[in-house]
Amino acid sequence: MTAPSASPGQAERAAISRNYRPPGAVVIEIENVTKLYKMGEEIVHALRGVSLNVSRNEYLAIMGPSGSGKSTLMNMLGCLDTPTSGKYHFSGKNVSTMTDDELADIRNREIGFVFQTFNLLPRSTSLANVELPLIYAGLSPGIRRERAEQALRDVGLGERMMHKPNELSGGQRQRVAIARALVNRPSIILADEPTGNLDSRTGEEIMQLLEDLYEQGNTIIVVTHEEDIARHARRVVRLRDGLIESDARQA
Amino acid sequence: MKRLLYEFTESFRIAWTQIRANKMRSLLTALGVIIGIVAVTLMGTAIRGIDTGFQNSLALLGDDVLYIQKWPWGPVEDWWNYANRPVIKTRNADEINRIIGNTPNSLLEVAVPVSGRGSTIKVGDARVSNVYTIGTSADYAKLSAADYREGRLFNDSESTAGTAVCVLGCDVADALSPTRSIIDQTVYIDGHPFRVVGVFAKQGEFLGLFSFDNQAVLPLAAFSKYFSTKQNAELRVKVRDKTRMTEAKEELAGAMRRARGQLPGERDNFSINEQEAIRAQLDPIKKGIAFAGLFITGLSLFVGAIGIMNITFVSVKERTKEIGTRKALGARRLSILLQFLIEAVSICLIGGVVGMIVAYSLFAVVRSGAPNFPVEFSPDLVVVSMMVSIVTGIVSGFAPAWGASRLDPVVALRYE
Numbered sequence: 001m002t003a004p005s006a007s008p009g010q011a012e013r014a015a016i017s018r019n020y021r022p023p024g025a026v027v028i029e030i031e032n033v034t035k036l037y038k039m040g041e042e043i044v045h046a047l048r049g050v051s052l053n054v055s056r057n058e059y060l061a062i063m064g065p066s067g068s069g070k071s072t073l074m075n076m077l078g079c080l081d082t083p084t085s086g087k088y089h090f091s092g093k094n095v096s097t098m099t100d101d102e103l104a105d106i107r108n109r110e111i112g113f114v115f116q117t118f119n120l121l122p123r124s125t126s127l128a129n130v131e132l133p134l135i136y137a138g139l140s141p142g143i144r145r146e147r148a149e150q151a152l153r154d155v156g157l158g159e160r161m162m163h164k165p166n167e168l169s170g171g172q173r174q175r176v177a178i179a180r181a182l183v184n185r186p187s188i189i190l191a192d193e194p195t196g197n198l199d200s201r202t203g204e205e206i207m208q209l210l211e212d213l214y215e216q217g218n219t220i221i222v223v224t225h226e227e228d229i230a231r232h233a234r235r236v237v238r239l240r241d242g243l244i245e246s247d248a249r250q251a
Numbered sequence: 252m253k254r255l256l257y258e259f260t261e262s263f264r265i266a267w268t269q270i271r272a273n274k275m276r277s278l279l280t281a282l283g284v285i286i287g288i289v290a291v292t293l294m295g296t297a298i299r300g301i302d303t304g305f306q307n308s309l310a311l312l313g314d315d316v317l318y319i320q321k322w323p324w325g326p327v328e329d330w331w332n333y334a335n336r337p338v339i340k341t342r343n344a345d346e347i348n349r350i351i352g353n354t355p356n357s358l359l360e361v362a363v364p365v366s367g368r369g370s371t372i373k374v375g376d377a378r379v380s381n382v383y384t385i386g387t388s389a390d391y392a393k394l395s396a397a398d399y400r401e402g403r404l405f406n407d408s409e410s411t412a413g414t415a416v417c418v419l420g421c422d423v424a425d426a427l428s429p430t431r432s433i434i435d436q437t438v439y440i441d442g443h444p445f446r447v448v449g450v451f452a453k454q455g456e457f458l459g460l461f462s463f464d465n466q467a468v469l470p471l472a473a474f475s476k477y478f479s480t481k482q483n484a485e486l487r488v489k490v491r492d493k494t495r496m497t498e499a500k501e502e503l504a505g506a507m508r509r510a511r512g513q514l515p516g517e518r519d520n521f522s523i524n525e526q527e528a529i530r531a532q533l534d535p536i537k538k539g540i541a542f543a544g545l546f547i548t549g550l551s552l553f554v555g556a557i558g559i560m561n562i563t564f565v566s567v568k569e570r571t572k573e574i575g576t577r578k579a580l581g582a583r584r585l586s587i588l589l590q591f592l593i594e595a596v597s598i599c600l601i602g603g604v605v606g607m608i609v610a611y612s613l614f615a616v617v618r619s620g621a622p623n624f625p626v627e628f629s630p631d632l633v634v635v636s637m638m639v640s641i642v643t644g645i646v647s648g649f650a651p652a653w654g655a656s657r658l659d660p661v662v663a664l665r666y667e
Contacts (some may be wrong), residue, residue, distance in 0.1 A: 075661050078579065080578075080579060080660045080661050080664070081659075081660075081661050100583075100584060101583045101584060101585075104578060104581050104582060104583045104584075105581065105583070107578075107579060107580065107581050108580065108581020109581070113579045113580065115576075115664075119572065119573075119575075119576040119579075119664075121573060121576075123268045123269075123272055124268070132261075132577070132580055133580045133581055135257050135258060135261045136254070136258070136577075136580060136581035136582050136583070136586060137254070137581065138253055138254025138257060139257075140253070140257070141257070180580070184581075
């Protein structure tokens with residue numbers, strides 16, 4: 001927590017230093033992970049043995065056609081799901097054996113989600129939407145408000161705090177969602193087709209925002225099937241039939 | 252701990268937004284609870300009213316008075332064993348009083364003979380028939396906790412002399428002389444003139460069967476002289492310490508046996524009655540009424556609860572994606588459970604409050620329209636029905652809320 005007397009600039013620096021680990025410190029360690037689903041009688045191998053490391057301040061895109069296991073991998077990375085076999089360590093903690101509530105706490109503290117459909121609460125203001133993760137983190141109303149306002153200003157929505165989602169444009173809604181993802185200062189931001197419901201120009205703005213967040217030191221994982229979007233990332237992981245097909249860095 | 256508090260307030264905020272967003276639906280659902288609460292509350296006031304009626308009636312008999320009579324209160328199967336018992340006479344009271352006087356540390360205070368019959372009382376053109384007229388001693392004052400609206404009871408000398416004076420129940424007094432005080436007027440009891448020395452304050456009815464305000468009390472000697480020479484009576488015996496009723500009863504049985512000269516081993520040829528006997532008989536009836544009444548009205552509340560459960564299931568279904576989002580943002584199972592439970596409880600509480608207001612209005616209407624109708628409203632009824640509302644909400648909201656809390660976040664997020 002920042003000291004009450006700190007100016008916004010200092011608060012920001014303090015926030016960054018709290019989560020600061022040298023680039024290269026491993027955040028996500030996935031080793032030979034598999035996932036089986038039962039679809040009626042049929043058993044689906046969504047992941048057949050995936051190994052992947054993600055370090056702090058990486059900008060990663062996960063690509064693949066539908067059925068490649070891309071969504072399953074994303075759910076796994078987001079701690080929404082646990083692997084059938086294999087190891088998953090998040091910041092050194094073994095996630096594969098955690099209970100539902102422990103996973104919820106990891107998601108709350110470590111992961112910021114950005115969804116294709118924004119997933120904002122329709123009847124709550126931007127501010128209330130952004131405060132939501134902080135409620136589950138158990139922060140007091142004053143701190144919640146302060147942090148949520150800051151996050152909204154950071155995404156350029158300082159003037160839209162009391163607006164409800166239906167009073168905002170698509171791009172603004174996604175900005176609120178990104179503010180919500182940022183507000184608890186997570187280790188990674190996990191964006192699932194973040195521009196899928198936006199026109200290309202707005203999409204480009206959102207990608208620019210993610211770029212800025214990356215520049216500020218955040219770790220970003222984008223799941224997409226669009227090459228244009230993946231081009232923003234510094235590293236692209238391609239999946240096919242539940243296996244990693246390629247894992248390449250790009251400029 | 253703090254986190255739970257914040258989640259609580261958040262849940263109430265969400266519940267309120269939801270209820271406002273679905274006004275019609277919430278209203279209709281709450282209506283089920285409203286009807287349930289109104290039914291249960293009104294039944295509660297009725298049961299309480301009946302209970303108070305019972306208590307008041309029993310209090311009229313006096314909780315520290317034993318009645319010696321030929322027949323016991325309550326049903327008897329072997330009536331032939333009672334029918335041949337000797338009649339209790341007024342002189343038995345004197346005998347018992349003598350025995351009490353000779354017993355050190357007696358638990359009994361005084362025995363009062365009471366003979367009674369129905370009479371017609373007239374003053375001028377006004378007449379009241381079927382007045383329960385009793386003859387008794389001046390010790391009657393020690394039995395009856397009743398106050399006097401005017402005047403007094405006859406005194407010892409009037410009692411001994413058999414002076415023609417009487418004390419009237421307030422209903423009799425009002426019927427005979429509605430406009431002015433009846434004190435010192437002469438009334439004709441079955442044709443015999445009596446001077447009125449007192450009027451009792453209002454006492455009420457005994458179980459709606461017998462009115463204590465429809466009495467006339469005369470000195471026993473006067474009663475015997477004009478109305479009955481047989482000296483038949485019942486005895487009312489005041490007990491010093493009402494916490495030792497059982498011992499007092501035994502002592503009185505002994506005294507009465509001595510007065511009657513009964514032999515050891517002989518069965519008592521009289522009955523000692525007390526208000527407890529009536530209470531013992533009435534209690535099961537009262538409980539039966541209460542149970543049946545609450546059960547039947549409880550059914551309507553149950554229907555309301557089913558409505559709440561249904562609407563909570565619908566709400567969970569509609570907001571599956573929201574549940575997924577909340578879980579992704581870090582909501583634990585308990586958070587989701589609380590959210591939907593609080594929503595169900597909030598609707599129930601609204602129903603409960605409105606139901607309470609409706610019930611109270613109905614009660615007020617009944618009270619003003621029919622003052623004698625046995626209903627009674629009390630603050631603890633409010634507390635009880637609020638508790639009932641909350642419990643209803645928790646019970647009926649639990650299954651859907653539990654289901655919501657166990658949803659797989661992946662599945663919930665995919666739900667459209």
